[in-house]
Amino acid sequence: MENILEKTMNNEGKRRRALLRQRCFAIASAVIALAGAAMFFLPFVTFHLGKTAYTFTSLQVVTGFINVNGTPVTLPLLAKIAAAACPLAFLAGGVLILLKMPRLASGGFMLAALAPLVVMMTGNSISSTFLDLGVSRVEMSYHVAMAVMLVAGLVAAVLSMSTKGVDRLAEAVFLVFACMSVGAVTIITIYMIAAGTPAIAEIGLGNFLFGTEWAPSSGKYGILYMILTSVFGTLGAILIGVPIGLFTAIFLAELAPRRLAGIVRPAVELLAGIPSVIYGFFGMIIIVPAIKAVFPNTFGDSLLAMILILAIMVLPTIVNVSETALRAVPVSYKEASLALGNTHIGTIFKVLVPAAKSGILAGVILGVGRAIGETMAVIMVCGNVVQFPQLLQSVRPLTAGVVLEMSYSYGLHRQALFSIGLVLFVFIMIVNISFTLISRRGVKIDGRE
């Protein structure tokens, strides 16, 4: 009897302690939030323009301007919004946690922690604005306030989530990390567009996409031949790679004795893991000289070499995806076909392959994505001359166009390279999204067993 009483009292004490802890966490995070918001009025960033230095608080980031050679320069809108949003998010979070809404509060604190990073990211465009106005040297240094905001935001977010217990805190942390890939894709898309459009706007979309001359030194930026090379190269690789890959997949899924499959399958896996530079090197020392030997009047670095290398590189993708698709076809289909007197080979080509069609197509699309985006291997064998793609002539695809000139380009030339990147990105996005759609449909069809 006494024991039970003691236990209940203990539980009572435990609960009281938990409540106290919750309250402490809430108050602590509110205090930290206040401290973070107070950073609004402390020095945030110093601009060194030539020999003079301007120190800005966050408040001045929002309202202030710098007088450069008589023209007042304000900071970019994004920096202003971020700087103004930071203390607001802190205060809102603080109020929300006192109102016992920890989830919303920690969201607010996370935003507050993100804001100084956004201001920092706009730094590049700030310095290029000043450089355009004739300031010779632009540097930015950030003060302690920025680090305090960042840390305060994160700590307050963690504290406010832990008022709901460790489990909830852990779930929130997992969720934040899970959202990182969403964040990465969003940011990559935004930056590719932001970095790629200025040059296109300056050159003109038509001139850029359909111009046939690429001569940055004389201001000619036409990438039609690069686009065509990428397209032809990919098509060629698919034409060679798909039959071989599909047949290898059929071999693995249907015909291979177990022991032989046990050798071929790891080989295909290994083929997928070999670095692209090694494929390029292999192309350089085997395929290019071979082409030169067969067609003595050429250099060997050619569209053909590029196609052959890409065909080898897309093989593992096509084999893997097709084999999975073939294996997913219900056994009853095969049995029915065999029972009707069809031969094994006939069954494969008349029943299994059509049933696995969408899966195989998904593999082909994945292969297209690989081939279009492949860079280093292609650079090493394609010869890198910008001209209309012909099978035995040197060519340059989009990817090679970016890498080869990146190191020494500047100004519009460099921006144009980012525009090439954007074109490539658009191609890839189309390929990716159609892959997702088709593989989803494939799942529906294969899932009917």
Next chain:
Amino acid sequence: MAANNVQAMNAAGHPSLHRSRRRVKDRVLAGLIYLCAAVTVCVLVGLIAYILIQGVPYISWDFLSTSYSARDKSLQGILPMIINTLYIVVITLLIVTPVGLSAAIYLTQYAKQGRLVKAIRFTTEVLSGVPSIIFGLFGYTVFCVMLGMGVSILAGCLTMSICILPTIIRTTEESLLAVPDSYKEGALALGAGKLRVVLGIVLPCAMPGVLTALILGMGRIVGESAALIFTSGMAYDMPKEFFGHILQSGRTLTLHLYQMASQATDPDAFHIAYATASVLLILVFLLNRLASLLSRVFDKSAKARA
């Protein structure tokens, strides 16, 4: 029986001709299938054998343990590239493991099917299809220029982390899903909290799968070149400080191979290229074997549980 057959044949017109034609067609197709499988294997074997035969004679202890200089002909080793590659592998895995693991845990243990989960899955899929050159451009603008890291190993590591995140998430997710529900239910019934179940039961059971994911990621990092050429750069100095090196530019093995192969006129450079390619191939082969060994162990233990 025989009479029936004859009747059927007569009914079908010229059945023997038809059948033999079909048999020929089958034979041809089967031959093609075997041929294509043989081509696939031959390409792989030919590639590996040729590079190893040409490259292995140049691999020596000196080659692996001395530094490199473009000017000094007596310094032709690849030690700095090996160290840089190690730096990038270790730091990238340190960054990507908590993120990828947490994401996989959320997707498998906490998430309810909804718009958010769909968005996460879709973007992960998209991310895995983005070519590395795009990651390179992105990493260069964001990490090197905007966040002011310069061309450095750290910027390379951050870029690579985004690059291999989808691989890590997907592989880890599979291994987490393979843990039987009864384990979780047992632990929950004994009064363990959700977090305790996840960290104490599910994660340890899925450990071989997680390790496989990390090794696959390592393979990707070791083989990557286009994403690193602008972000971690081409410097080949020996590291001077242990931690300071993270903010220096550093060339990996793959980029070294690219650089050496591009200097096509210099026979010495070609020897280095062959040897570096052989080292890379051996590394990739070992990682590949390790991964399949681990997944076999994992399969066995899963079967033992079931």
